[in-house]
Amino acid sequence: MLENPRSPRVRAVAKLAKRSARHETGRFLLEGPQAVREALRFAPEAVEELYATPGAMEKHPDVRDGAGDAGIDVRFATEAVIEAMADTVTPQGVIAVARQLPTSVRDVFAASPRLIAICEEVRDPGNLGTIIRAADAAGADAVVLTGRTVDPYHPKVVRATTGSLFHLPVSLGGELAGVVGRARAAGMQIFAADIDGDDLLAVRSEGLLAAPTAWLFGNEARGLDEASVALADRSLRLPIFGRAESLNLATAASVCLYESAFAQRAD
Known part of the structure; x- marks a missing residue:
């Protein structure tokens, strides 16, 4: 369980709200069960990290199952950690980091x-x-x-x-x-x-x-x-x-x- 909102891992995820970090890493932030659900279904190879509160996984078992099918471990985190990672004021308990997949x-x-x-x-x-x-x-x-x-x-x-x-x-x-x-x-x-x-x-x-x-x-x-x-x-x-x-x-x-x-x- 991730509990420290100021840990290096949490800060690295939160930085993806900035264009410079996205450009440097080639990654981006996904917030909420809907976005994560669609990523797991249509581009599971792009999803690199997945964080959620235990309550969010209970509420959205399809996200948990989709992560399992894609071989992605769900890393449980406190609400304070999810809030520190998120760009939104009221996050929904699910955050993912994905690799950018632009088409030429x-x-x-x-x-x-x-x-x-x-x-x-x-x-x-x-x-x-x-x-x-x-x-x-x-x-x-x-x-x-x-x-x-x-x-x-x-x-x-x-x-x-x-x-x-x-x-x-x-x-x-x-x-x-x-x-x-x-x-x-x-x-x-x-x-x-x-x-x-x-x-x-x-x-x-x-x-x-x-x-x-x-x-x-x-x-x-x-x-x-x-x-x-x-x-x-x-x-x-x-x-x-x-x-x-x-x-x-x-x-x-x-x-x-x-x-x-x-x-x-x-x-």
Whole structure:
């Protein structure tokens, strides 16, 4: 039983909340039974350490069983230790350390994807996590991060994905023009989500959404710059039927991805 919140082991886990530690070690923090459960199910080879309070293991026997199936020992810890490790204010008694498993841009497009999300300069962790979750739910083949998009292994991003980080490839560090070039070479059309673009409903009526598509999403505050929009085959906007000034980035991305998913599955 780990009891000392200030022990070197506990401090090493807690440091993974910082980007510098994640970059140096190639590891990241998983908090809560849902994230750990999905990691054990879909990427057990990535899970290196697992800590939990006895009470949490009693409450979540599937996590305990998943760890056993993966050959991972559960290290019991006090609530004070779990709190010291966690990034959240009220942790749920389960913490894991996992190895980062990014997918290369080359491998993303070598798999002949039909639907991907490209995130350029997305800075809010909650937005990025929600986009990854929405891409997973819509059946997208990958999410590609370009420019200065927030680290996908940031604790808030990981939590916002609710496990989807382990369900589909996530590629990071690419340069936008190069990524778009690879997408086009793979036979995909490029749609940029842009407030000044054409009405998405018009594109739907033209039957264009069923083709293999890479959606390009930009920064929450500035959107996409002119050069980025120019890389796309077409820029599209979601119509606003009510009085809202605009939609949150993650909400808009979810709608766009689902529009493509519906069209691609219509037949």
